[in-house]
Amino acid sequence: MMIIKPGNNTDGLLLFLLEQENYPQHYYKYRNLIQIINNPNYLVYKLVLDNNLVGYFILMHSGDDFEIIKFTVKKTHQQQGWGGKMLTYLLTHFSFNSVFLEVNEHNFAAQKLYLQYGFRIVRTIPQYYGNENGYLMCYDK
Structure with missing residues (x-):
C-alpha cells in the first residue's frame, strides 16, 4: 500500500x-x-x-x-x-500560484517527468551544478 x-x-x-x-x-x-x-x-x-x-x-x-x-x-x-x-x-x-525547481541539464529522466506534468523550462542557469548547467523550471496553476 x-x-x-x-x-x-x-x-x-x-x-x-x-x-x-x-x-x-x-x-x-x-x-x-x-x-x-x-x-x-x-x-x-x-x-x-x-x-x-x-x-x-x-x-x-x-x-x-x-x-x-x-x-x-x-x-x-x-x-x-x-x-x-x-x-x-x-x-x-x-495551494500555490507557482512551483519552481532547478534540475541538472543532463538529468533527462527528471526533465521528462516535470515536462510531462506541465512544468516548463524558464531559463538555463550556467554552472549551477559545478561545471554543469541547470534549468530553472516552473509550474503555474
Whole structure:
C-alpha cells in the first residue's frame, strides 16, 4: 500500500540514508534534515510503500509559491511511476500560484517527468551544478 504523508523527526535517519544512497557526493546531513523538518518554512513529505520509505520531497515556501528543494525516489524504485505519484500529490494537495525547481541539464529522466506534468523550462542557469548547467523550471496553476 502506498502512502504519502508528512515527514517528522523520527524519519530523519531514513531520509538521511536515502540521501546517502542516491547522492553519495552531495547529500543533506542528518542535522540539516532535522532542521528542515522542524522549520515552518519547509514542508517535508515522504512516500511509503509497504512500510518502506521509497521517496520524499521538500518544499520551501516563497510567498504564494513553492520551490521544490528535493524530490527523490530510491534508485531501486525509479522508473516505476512513483515520482509521478509524488508529483501529482504535490500539485493537487497544496495551494500555490507557482512551483519552481532547478534540475541538472543532463538529468533527462527528471526533465521528462516535470515536462510531462506541465512544468516548463524558464531559463538555463550556467554552472549551477559545478561545471554543469541547470534549468530553472516552473509550474503555474
